[in-house]
Amino acid sequence: MSHASGESAAERVYAEVKERILTNEIAGGELISEGEIAARCSVSRTPVREAFLRLETEGWMRLYPKRGALVVPIGDRETRDVIDARLLLERHAVRSVVARPGAVADLVGRLRDNLDAHRRADPADVQQFSRIDAEFHQLIAAAGDNPLLSDFYSTLGERHRRMTTASVHRDANVAARILDDHCALLGAVEAADAERFGELLAGHLAAVHDLPGRDLPGASA
Template sequence: MLYSAAEQAYREVKELILSGGLPGGELISEGEIAGRMGLSRTPVREAFLRLEAEGWMRLYPKRGALVVPVADGEAEHVVDARQLVETHSVRVLADQPHARQLLVARLRENLAEQREIAARGDVAAFSAADADFHRMIVEAGENPLLATFYSSIRERQRRMTTHSITRDPGQLPRIIADHEQLTELVEAGDAAGFDAAVLVHMRQVHALNPRGVAR
């Protein structure tokens, strides 16, 4: 698919933000990105304005663009939202053995992909596969409103996961092991077990204190 120069710049810069190529707190310039991508400044400026409107950047005239860091408390909010939505889907599937079987087959295909990506150490690709794993669970609940809501936080999830794995690459096998456990709980239709396990999984990945533990 061919994109306009502005769309290309938008997609590439956003991917750099999500994948950690442009970390939060970094100040960048239109000229720097234009040179990096082989584009003129005009489409890069348009991309920056769009990214600012979405909350990924903060523009400072004559100084550049600041990549907005993950806000205080954002990880907590994303985890809480994901737990509610994902567990709801597993509850819906509890009395639908055929739908569970189809979902489990897709999750296991995704797990194979995660293992292959982890073996080559591609953190950006792994964070995308991780987000897809959880998205499949949400979409299997067949609630389009919840699926759309989940899509709206998928990018935040990706950025958080990339940051967590970059900080501690040893998390890769632990995340995969957690996903294997979650798949087994989906297969069993154990919504209560899934609810508890997915919360522990997400809080460990993102280095959040267990519930009830003072910070």
């Protein structure tokens, strides 16, 4: 172990534990201890305590003195709120794209590159899979040519990744479904059909995250 300062050690522990939460290596509802994480990261308990406090402030954990830290599960309300926000932002972005000559071809090229990376990725590597999945949707949001909305969408990225990895862990068929759905979404963008894109996106998010499609705004009944 390097002779890192207490601050840098806390930062490292924070990053590692948060990544394990986002990829569901530490599942929601699991109780973990300072000692367990200190041993895993080869640090004392002090930086672990600092990291846990930061994760609690961000809403990823709840701390219980002398018992440990409970990883906050993904709640139904959180899932629905994140999906509602993504639907609004991605639909708006695609409507903006199809209204600008040349923007469709540029976005299609970027999405094709993403899908190529997706096909090459090891399906068992959930960390890489979730990163590429999030990137696909972030490319769409960024193409909307509204930096404020794009920046806001980026703030959903961590919750997006965690929800996706939870879905993949829940059902092994979800990974293949995501890739197929992304191909269909790309087709709608290429056809400059914003309405079709919105319908496909609502169905995609409802299926991947196990929500009834009829409960999503604008989804087909």
